[in-house]
Amino acid sequence: MNTQVTIAGVTLQNPVMTASGTFGSGMEYSDFVDLNRLGAVVTKGVANVPWPGNPTPRVAETYGGMLNAIGLQNPGIDVFVERDVPFLKRYDTKIIVNVCGKTVEDYLEVVERLGDEPVDMLEINVSCPNVKEGAIAFGQKADCLYDITSQIKAKAKQPVIMKLSPNVTDIAEMARAAEAAGADALSMINTITGMKIDIYRRRFALANRTGGLSGPAIKPVAVRMVYQASHAVKIPVIGMGGIASGEDAVEFLMAGASAVAVGAMNFVNPRATIEVIEGIEEYMRRCHVENVTELIGAVEE
Amino acid sequence: MDRQIKKKVTATVVSQERIADQIYDLRIETELAREARAGQFVAVYPHSAATLLPRPISVCEADAEACRLRLVYRIAGRGTAEFSSYKANDTVEVLGVLGNGFPTERAAGRKVFLMGGGIGIPPMLQLAKELEAEKQILLGYRNQDLFLQDDLGQYGQVYIATEDGSVGVAGNVMDIIRANELSADVIMACGPMPMLRAIKQYAEAQGIEAYISLEERMACGVGACLGCVCATRDVDSHSHVHNARICTDGPVFEAREVNI
Numbered sequence: 001m002n003t004q005v006t007i008a009g010v011t012l013q014n015p016v017m018t019a020s021g022t023f024g025s026g027m028e029y030s031d032f033v034d035l036n037r038l039g040a041v042v043t044k045g046v047a048n049v050p051w052p053g054n055p056t057p058r059v060a061e062t063y064g065g066m067l068n069a070i071g072l073q074n075p076g077i078d079v080f081v082e083r084d085v086p087f088l089k090r091y092d093t094k095i096i097v098n099v100c101g102k103t104v105e106d107y108l109e110v111v112e113r114l115g116d117e118p119v120d121m122l123e124i125n126v127s128c129p130n131v132k133e134g135a136i137a138f139g140q141k142a143d144c145l146y147d148i149t150s151q152i153k154a155k156a157k158q159p160v161i162m163k164l165s166p167n168v169t170d171i172a173e174m175a176r177a178a179e180a181a182g183a184d185a186l187s188m189i190n191t192i193t194g195m196k197i198d199i200y201r202r203r204f205a206l207a208n209r210t211g212g213l214s215g216p217a218i219k220p221v222a223v224r225m226v227y228q229a230s231h232a233v234k235i236p237v238i239g240m241g242g243i244a245s246g247e248d249a250v251e252f253l254m255a256g257a258s259a260v261a262v263g264a265m266n267f268v269n270p271r272a273t274i275e276v277i278e279g280i281e282e283y284m285r286r287c288h289v290e291n292v293t294e295l296i297g298a299v300e301e
Numbered sequence: 302m303d304r305q306i307k308k309k310v311t312a313t314v315v316s317q318e319r320i321a322d323q324i325y326d327l328r329i330e331t332e333l334a335r336e337a338r339a340g341q342f343v344a345v346y347p348h349s350a351a352t353l354l355p356r357p358i359s360v361c362e363a364d365a366e367a368c369r370l371r372l373v374y375r376i377a378g379r380g381t382a383e384f385s386s387y388k389a390n391d392t393v394e395v396l397g398v399l400g401n402g403f404p405t406e407r408a409a410g411r412k413v414f415l416m417g418g419g420i421g422i423p424p425m426l427q428l429a430k431e432l433e434a435e436k437q438i439l440l441g442y443r444n445q446d447l448f449l450q451d452d453l454g455q456y457g458q459v460y461i462a463t464e465d466g467s468v469g470v471a472g473n474v475m476d477i478i479r480a481n482e483l484s485a486d487v488i489m490a491c492g493p494m495p496m497l498r499a500i501k502q503y504a505e506a507q508g509i510e511a512y513i514s515l516e517e518r519m520a521c522g523v524g525a526c527l528g529c530v531c532a533t534r535d536v537d538s539h540s541h542v543h544n545a546r547i548c549t550d551g552p553v554f555e556a557r558e559v560n561i
Contacts, residue, residue, distance in 0.1 A: 074539040
């Protein structure tokens with residue numbers, strides 16, 4: 001049985017990654033998960049300088065999902081390259097660094113700083129719904145997405161994954177814009193903008209009022225968008241959105257994803273990533289699939 | 302691997318009892334009891350797939366020998382409502398033990414206030430058991446629907462305040478101090494935010510240490526998601542901003558360290 005997949009020339013031992021923001025830089029979850037078993041660790045977003053994030057409450061549970069408005073709290077690139085990159089290098093897994101910024105220059109500064117670091121890929125966050133400047137603003141208009149993607153591609157030494165927002169009218173158009181600008185891969189979906197109101201206190205559940213919805217509740221939306229985007233472009237798509245089991249992961253692969261990421265379910269089960277890997281293997285055994293790549297886009301049209 | 306892999310464990314419910322309005326006393330059998338210390342918490346996972354996130358619940362009592370944890374909680378929503386339906390021999394998924402706990406060594410041999418307000422009272426019981434100090438236990442309730450006051454009475458002098466004045470001092474735990482002219486060298490407390498703010502102010506005015514246990518909406522419970530942060534005086538060690546993680550850097554902080 002072969003579970004390897006290759007994204008933009010980088011071969012992963014299996015198609016299972018962590019979704020940015022749900023796994024820190026792996027340190028906290030290394031108490032629960034043998035990081036050597038993961039296809040890749042995708043880090044929490046890192047900016048050029050430390051960001052304090054949003055006021056609390058930052059998280060709220062919803063039916064079968066959760067809202068978050070963390071606001072990309074992060075220690076900045078200096079601490080990140082000194083502490084988090086060396087930590088991850090101790091493990092036999094691929095390192096994908098999620099990059100965030102308020103301006104194009106912020107992104108470029110982080111991308112350049114990472115150029116000589118031992119990281120395998122960059123994932124560019126142009127889809128966080130919880131920060132006022134930058135982030136999602138670059139990911140909701142095709143021309144803005146094209147522009148930032150080209151500028152990043154001009155500086156990046158590692159393959160570039162553009163992480164797309166589901167909060168758009170036409171995901172296929174966004175996918176094509178990123179591909180045309182030279183993106184090496186796409187990842188989707190980031191969270192869906194949502195809101196929750198505490199009716200007894202007449203207050204928003206989140207201090208930020210709106211937050212990003214994740215968890216099993218969003219999975220059908222994510223599968224649909226992965227399908228649409230992967231059929232609109234030739235570059236690989238990394239699928240995520242409520243993946244809780246190997247079966248969920250296989251569904252994303254069949255929709256057209258070349259790899260998958262586990263996000264909110266890490267909070268529900270710290271071993272979720274491992275169980276997804278084992279679940280994919282179990283599916284392959286049961287359904288006589290020799291090579292996991294056979295599953296990519298395998299849904300019958 | 303240089304670290305032991307931790308995981309969620311399945312605990313067995315020993316008993317469950319309603320001990321006051323909306324307040325339940327759940328006893329579970331789990332090896333986690335061996336490592337649990339006062340002020341730490343466990344993350345309890347509802348079975349329902351609609352309620353994804355674990356509920357952080359403080360350790361009320363840990364019996365290491367019998368491998369039993371006592372969790373006293375208030376029904377605050379769907380998850381805790383589900384917990385309240387559990388009966389003996391049911392199973393429950395638990396992650397823990399989490400958080401730093403109270404620095405009991407700071408109270409050793411000293412005169413200490415243990416201050417609990419409402420659902421902040423349960424962690425005071427394990428703390429009272431662990432502390433080797435002169436214990437004055439100050440408890441604040443809404444009304445005469447008291448809980449845990451007899452358990453706590455075994456470990457020190459208990460003073461009670463009720464908001465409606467039906468038992469003890471009318472008012473809150475701060476009114477107990479004034480009414481009885483009490484004093485202490487160190488405070489350890491858990492309760493609602495207005496109470497913790499008053500304690501922080503009082504401790505600063507008195508020039509004494511106060512260790513307060515904070516609460517916030519949590520997601521992961523292990524320090525990864527940065528959901529449950531608290532503004533801090535100093536730059537925090539994780540993100541190098543001024544936002545410490547309540548789940549892992551806390552939940553207990555020295556009052557001067559946090560801006561609440």
